[in-house]
Amino acid sequence: xxxxxxxxxxxxxxxxxxxxxxxxxxxxxxxxxxxxxxxxxxxxxxxxxxxxxxxxxxxxxxxxxxxxxxxxxxxxxxxxxxxxxxxxxxxxxxxxxxxxxxxxxxxxxxxxxxxxxxxxxxxxxxxxxxxxxxxxxxxxxxxxxxxxxxxxxxxxxxxxxxxxxxxxxx
Numbered sequence: 049x050x051x052x053x054x055x056x057x058x059x060x061x062x063x064x065x066x067x068x069x070x071x072x073x074x075x076x077x078x079x080x081x082x083x084x085x086x087x088x089x090x091x092x093x094x095x096x097x098x099x100x101x102x103x104x105x106x107x108x109x110x111x112x113x114x115x116x117x118x119x120x121x122x123x124x125x126x127x128x129x130x131x132x133x134x135x136x137x138x139x140x141x142x143x144x145x146x147x148x149x150x151x152x153x154x155x156x157x158x159x160x161x162x163x164x165x166x167x168x169x170x171x172x173x174x175x176x177x178x179x180x181x182x183x184x185x186x187x188x189x190x191x192x193x194x195x196x197x198x199x200x201x202x203x204x205x206x207x208x209x210x211x212x213x214x215x216x217x218x
Contacts, residue, residue, distance in 0.1 A: 049130055050123040052216065056131040057105075057112055059212050060138060063205050067101045072197045079103040081138055082111060090115075112138065120145055121161045126174045128217035132181045135209045139202075140188070148188070152180040174217035182210040 064081030075083040079100045087103070088094050090111050117123075119142035122130040129149075137145035143159035150157040153168040169177065186206045189195060195202070 049125070049127045052127055052130050053113060053117055053122060055216070056117070056122065056134050057109055059131060059209075060112070060135050061105050061108075063135070063208070064138075069097075072194060080105060080108050082108050086111070086115070116142060120149075121166065124166055125169055126172075126177075126217065128174050128178050128213040128215070129169060129172075129181070131216055132178055132185075132209055132213045135205075136181075136185050139205075140185075144188075148181060148184045151184050152177060175214060178210060178213045178217060182206050182213075 061080060067077070067079040069077040075085075077084040077097060077100050080103050082090075082103060084095060084100050087100065087108075116137040117130075117134050120130075120133045120137045122134050125133060133145050133149050136148060146161045146165070147157045147159045149161070149169065150159075150165055153165065153172060155165050155168050186203065189202045189206070190199065
């Protein structure tokens, strides 16, 4: 829902934390969930670690809106479902997040959120869709080779997203 972006962003940024550069993380240097590569693409030039460490929620919010929320049509999804898909898009990419939505809805999994997927999402029971979506997401994460390193945090995040999204559907 259009009015949910600020609320969804506040919940998402709480999960993203501060600066990290874990050797097992293929994303590399990351702050507030934004990798150095993504930030460099956003600002149009290379940046150093000091710049990455200095990112603030206010600085990254427009990036999250355009690259993730807008890409998954967050304004058009039902409340709660919008947050689930947005959060997943940030972690796994908008295309995969949309495919998970399509899988949860039983629609064609093409990674494009068009009128058929939107209609199916609006027609679905949002509570059931939130549960199903997060189950699909968690199953994918558990199959990743980095699950043993990051799985505890990912599992907690998916559980919290599911809980918060269920509250948002009410």
